[in-house]
Amino acid sequence: MRLSTLFTKTSKEAPKDELSVNARLLMQAGFIDKLTAGVYTYLPLGLRVLNKIANIIREEINKVGGQEILMPSLTPKSIWETTGRWASFDALFRLAGVDNKEYALGATHEEVVVPLAKQHVFSYKDLPVYIYQIQDKFRNEKRAKSGILRGREFIMKDLYSFHVNEEDLDEYYKTMQKVYFKIFARCGLLDKTYLTFAAGGSFAKYSHEFQTITPAGEDEIYICDGCKIAVNAEILGELGNKCPNCGNQKLQPEKAIEVGNIFKLGTKYSEPFGFAYFDEAGNKRPVIMGCYGIGLGRVLGTVAEVSHDESGLRWPKEIAPLAVHLVTLNSPDIEADNKIKLASEKIYRELEASGIEVLFDDREGETSTGEKFADADLIGCPIRLVVSERTLEQDSVEVKKRGEEKKELVKLSHVTSNM
RNA sequence: CGGGGCGUGGCCCAGUUGGUUUAAGGCGCCUGCUUUGGGAGCAGGAGACCCCGAGUUCGAAUCUCGGCGCCCCGACCA
Numbered sequence: 001m002r003l004s005t006l007f008t009k010t011s012k013e014a015p016k017d018e019l020s021v022n023a024r025l026l027m028q029a030g031f032i033d034k035l036t037a038g039v040y041t042y043l044p045l046g047l048r049v050l051n052k053i054a055n056i057i058r059e060e061i062n063k064v065g066g067q068e069i070l071m072p073s074l075t076p077k078s079i080w081e082t083t084g085r086w087a088s089f090d091a092l093f094r095l096a097g098v099d100n101k102e103y104a105l106g107a108t109h110e111e112v113v114v115p116l117a118k119q120h121v122f123s124y125k126d127l128p129v130y131i132y133q134i135q136d137k138f139r140n141e142k143r144a145k146s147g148i149l150r151g152r153e154f155i156m157k158d159l160y161s162f163h164v165n166e167e168d169l170d171e172y173y174k175t176m177q178k179v180y181f182k183i184f185a186r187c188g189l190l191d192k193t194y195l196t197f198a199a200g201g202s203f204a205k206y207s208h209e210f211q212t213i214t215p216a217g218e219d220e221i222y223i224c225d226g227c228k229i230a231v232n233a234e235i236l237g238e239l240g241n242k243c244p245n246c247g248n249q250k251l252q253p254e255k256a257i258e259v260g261n262i263f264k265l266g267t268k269y270s271e272p273f274g275f276a277y278f279d280e281a282g283n284k285r286p287v288i289m290g291c292y293g294i295g296l297g298r299v300l301g302t303v304a305e306v307s308h309d310e311s312g313l314r315w316p317k318e319i320a321p322l323a324v325h326l327v328t329l330n331s332p333d334i335e336a337d338n339k340i341k342l343a344s345e346k347i348y349r350e351l352e353a354s355g356i357e358v359l360f361d362d363r364e365g366e367t368s369t370g371e372k373f374a375d376a377d378l379i380g381c382p383i384r385l386v387v388s389e390r391t392l393e394q395d396s397v398e399v400k401k402r403g404e405e406k407k408e409l410v411k412l413s414h415v416t417s418n419m
Numbered sequence: 420c421g422g423g424g425c426g427u428g429g430c431c432c433a434g435u436u437g438g439u440u441u442a443a444g445g446c447g448c449c450u451g452c453u454u455u456g457g458g459a460g461c462a463g464g465a466g467a468c469c470c471c472g473a474g475u476u477c478g479a480a481u482c483u484c485g486g487c488g489c490c491c492c493g494a495c496c497a
Contacts, residue, residue: 009447011430012447034489092497139497141496143495150496332455368457375458386456
């Protein structure tokens, strides 16, 4: 990807009215654009990160049997009436079609997935089954805030699991906890993310959230130093102000953002839709369900919150928009300048050919050296390469990691293998 | 939904006890020259329904009323 033709530009100053770090950095660096409060466009660089997060989620969930589908966002009123949520779900966006038929924009998809699964699951032989999607969700939040962390439209992975009994659900629920930690690890959030007991359980008493510690978080959690499990402040009292796992009463309060949430739904949604299966003995039994969400934009925004410095973003390797930021520094000497151009074009081609994603700052003379370096820091790719008159004198390229001061020279012939 | 702040070229903003404002400056953009290891310099140029509407006035970016939008705090968060 060439910076000279990239659709978006970075800006020298962060947007004045944004206070949240993720909004300031992501907008300044050209990853996202705000259309209206709580509604954002993902620009080329931002979309790359978002897609990487999506693909990590797909990989990890497919490994444990998840099957991806894509459900519609526009959903009929009737399914929401079946569960009573047309009336009770405050944040539901409701709208009317031309024939006065009413619709809701999908805020979550139990009402869609259960009737769907009912058409394909009849017997214990069809269970368990795990269905998920990655899709825009709409919630009419009273107040959108914190940049990309709480929007009215946001991209979410929602997985629904269907089981013959509670034991089977419990097992998968535990599996998903492990899967979630793998996902957050690959997104660079592992050391700050805690499994957190939270309200919202319908079948089980509690749900579990995955909370990442950051001052930008809107939740307060209490962390048990011993078992690394946390409790959301909203239920701490109910639990007797102690760790639900080991009874420890010394809990550390922290601000955190909820990046994922898993629920044992039981029969809460299968029952209203009459979703049942036949067991081995021919008895009709209700399907037991679980659901599991991850906010992809929230993950992206959370990474921006926890991984940046005064110069800009610092992307973890696996979700960086591109692996390498290749900077070519121009020279006033035409001959030298051509040499630099040729050398950097060659490196760009070689790296791309070997499957390494490169953001190539090939902008010419009018872009100053300082501007190029500032952009590299702001955009935050993990590795910066510099090709200049100085490095070519040594038949080399300069290599520097984002966030580190150390620079080293690598011979031109070794650049690709070195990456 | 309650409270607070803000709204001026694409961006950051000055101006706001009404009148030398023909709305200033910086960034960015266009032309030319110069420059090239941390957001360069000089010269020239383009770009503004001053958020919208109504009102007060000889005169409104500036005052009044109404509306809209954005941010922040709170409430809310199936």
